[in-house]
Amino acid sequence: MYSEKKVEPMKSLSTPSQPEIISLRNDTKASRQRIKQQNRKAALVFWCFAGPLILGLTVFFYIPIIWAVVLSFANARATLTPTGFVGFQNYIDMFKDSAFTSSLGTFLLFALFIVPTTFAASLGMALLVNSVKKAQGFFRSVFFLPTACSYVLASAVWRMGIFSGTDSGLANTVLHLFHLNSFDWITTPTPPWFWLVLVTVRLWLQVGIYMIIFVAGLQEIPRELYEASYVDGAKKGWETFRAITFPLLRNASISVLLLNIIAAFQAFDEFYNIMFGGNLSLARPPLVYIYQVAMFNQDFGHGSAGALILTIIIIAFTLLQGRFLGFGKKD
Amino acid sequence: MATLVSQSMRPRPHKPKLTTGKVVSAILRYGTLIIMALFFLLPFYLMVRNGLATEMDISSPQWSFFPGSLHFENITELFSDPDVPFVDGMINSTLVAVLQTTGQILVCMLAGYGLARIPYRWSNTIFYSVLLTLMIPFAVIFVPVYVIVSSFQWVNTLQGLVVPGIFSGFTTFLFRQFFLSFPHELEEAGRVDGLGYWGIFWRIVVPNSGGIISALSVITFIAAWNAFLWPLAVGQDSSAYTIQVVISAFMNSQNVNMHELFLSTAIAILPLVVIFFILQRFIVEGYKQSGLKG
């Protein structure tokens, strides 16, 4: 019954996925009526389910966020009590601060690079892992293992074990095998090899978890769909991937993209730990700069303003991808 | 062939045949996977290799991929170092991670189901406000959160380490996405049997969500185990150090103790590796279940 629909990839994004079709069929008019009558009861039930979370988020997120918003319009040095309101001055100062704006620029580029790369790598690995019959669990485990390592520790391994600029680093030991000289991976501004270090550690740490999300999505695609399309003459490979696999991975793709974008803009630990001291100015993420302003310098007014600018950028990017992919839609 | 068909319970349009093309493609796929797996395992090897080396060897120009000798006495040195509460750190981390995972899965699963299934006019607004918490960099609300937690007198306590980490927009989001595609007819069957939302949730939804629960438990446990910034601020005294905080001691400003750093890193991820390999089968089973249901 699905095989009649030869869906175009773009169109498929707005086509309800399979479980939603079922839900449309089953939501009869009568049951909708009943739901309307029980609205008040539903609200109570809803709060039974979501209440604990919302309470916790209120204490540990919403109040601090509102606090930060207030501080962003105020003078607050070495105190969390505003000592005089300054309007938008903190925001203006941050936009005038070349260290902040250049780090925002660098990280727009970083996000444009790392998000598609991580997405493609994790999807590719999921397809590859899912395509083999033997030792599937083993490979899945191996690719997921780096998730067990914290950013701080992975940074230490990358900085001190793999990409150190001396003869003792793994990367340079490999270069010696090819009779090349030791290379200074992290500290030279040109050519910017430090990006290779930063990108590989991020991929190593993150790809596994996104791959698992994709594998989960892949395993939920009913096999009948493929079989029906083979009957219709579709070939294994790119054709079925385009017509069936990718469209039905919509939910997984949305999750992976969203988490990826947020993670890219919130980059912190590996930069902070690998690009130490005078190297940090080569690639300083906005969050690290905000952290320096708010934590080292105790300037919570400017720190909060910078943080909110960053938050607005993250939200803007999320909404943008939502426009294209219809993220978060219920039906 | 006959056994194969009867096992899979489904008629197949094509009988699987071994052709040259298939063999080549299988070799290519396994080859790629094996090479990638080696790359992914390489850093783990380095942790062990450098962890069992002498301090001088790690940074010496004569460093080689396969060391001449392994110094297993480093392990006893690490565990018997009176300045490094390594065992206490492992226990504290276990305690924190177990409690945080249990709490987070419970709270966020309930909320995720509510957001996905219960018709309530504000539920979308609330969902977006939950998503918002994902986008706020934690390092930024860090100080206000600390002030709130310290006003509860929770500094240097277990609840201070555990409770703020329970409420996760991330886990809620993933649960909601999962419940959105949960088959309606199962819940409908429960409704016919006279169950309310609560009953449906506990009797039908939860038993059928083993895959996602174990998957998210693993992720949550890992995040709790690896948390650093918050335990550092709240677990101020050496009695309340988590393992990440203990390990950071090897990077202290005057003396980077590299062989202990590498070795303790390797040991600290060992419990996670074991947990993951055990739960791995379970997760796979869980996903297979949900695949059959669709």
Next chain:
Amino acid sequence: MSQNQSSSNSFTRRRFLQYSGGLALSGSLLAACAGTGAGGGGTANGNSNLPNLTQWYHQYGEKGTEQAVRSYAKNYTKANVTVKWVAGVGNAYGNSVNTALLGSSAPDIFEQSALSVDQVKQGLLAPLDDIFAAHKDDFLPASVKPFTVNGHVYAIKMLNDPTFIYYRKSMFQKANITKIPTTIDELIDAAKKVSAANNVKSIYIGPDAGVDALHQIAIWASGPQQDLLSADNKVIFNTDRVANMYLKIHELNATGNVLPDATDFWWSINPFLNGSVAMQWCGLWAMPQVVTALKDDFGIFPLPGLDAQSDPATVDGGWAEMVYAKGKNVAAAKAYVESLWIDNATVQKDWNVAYGFHIPPRVSTSAQTDKLKTGPAADAVNILNKYGHSATPYWNAAMETYLEDAVSKILKGGGTASNAKTLLDQAAEKCNTELQKEL
């Protein structure tokens, strides 16, 4: 918090422990939970008539330091002092202190490496003039200046850490270098010679071309009256002499003999000890290791000056004790600080030289310390006394970022004197904006 809730908490914890026997080992954390929170646990004497004090130390790297500070606290009879050994790499400890001072469980006594003028203005720090004024002359001016705001002193130095260049005597001899470099040109020359003669890299100044290690000290070494901020709070580091000094360090980097990166940062002496380099920028703290490894085959000298008109320079770094002004027992806290770092020379000597190597900030104490009377250790004391500098408290983390960014560009990129001066001018302008917010 209601009694009900806390008792149910301890109930679940007990249950939890019953089901997992081995976890009982972690009793200290659990005890802290079951107790009153911030005040519980630790090594207090437990005499209820005495005031209770909480004291914070950062995690020192030297073996035995934690036990040492806990024993100082235990031996003090006029207060119950609870020591917290607070973790944190780099700036993390300072952040923990700053954050704690804003919350409800701030320590009464804590160490910091720098003073925040903003914290003084917020009334978070207690002035220590009453215990310090009489002994001020027994401290180096550079040990007092960073902690003085408007004539009041807010911290007392516990240890002094000068930094300098370690060199191998045998390698210098092999290269026929008989005189220790006294100008930066002589250092560059010596670097070339020692590297060629011994077939090693010449010097290690950190993985960032020396930005972190040298950006402040280079200013002081560039000539008399050269500083970050002036005494009357003006930004003054953007001079031609400073620009030239940074360019000289770039020249040193550009010789190709400098070790560009090591597994360790500059504060770990390993590259020097494992034979990668003939010289390394490091601190006094590393000297015990060097003595063990090289016996007397090493010497030290400070960062050479720019030319004949300038002196060499080092930093009077280290840690200083402060008192939280809003604590419950400020007077008792001050009394404890006085007993440790003013009165008790035995504690000061023990703390400074029994575990690692530092210089007791009281000049009279450091003069009596036997371990600092001979050899390179005595040289270190001399270098600190003669060439030790420090920044004013108005120099803050934001200015540090602006200066480091500019210096990073000069040290790595080089360029002409006017380019370097322009970069410094731009940084100085930003620093000035920041300075105005503090005044």
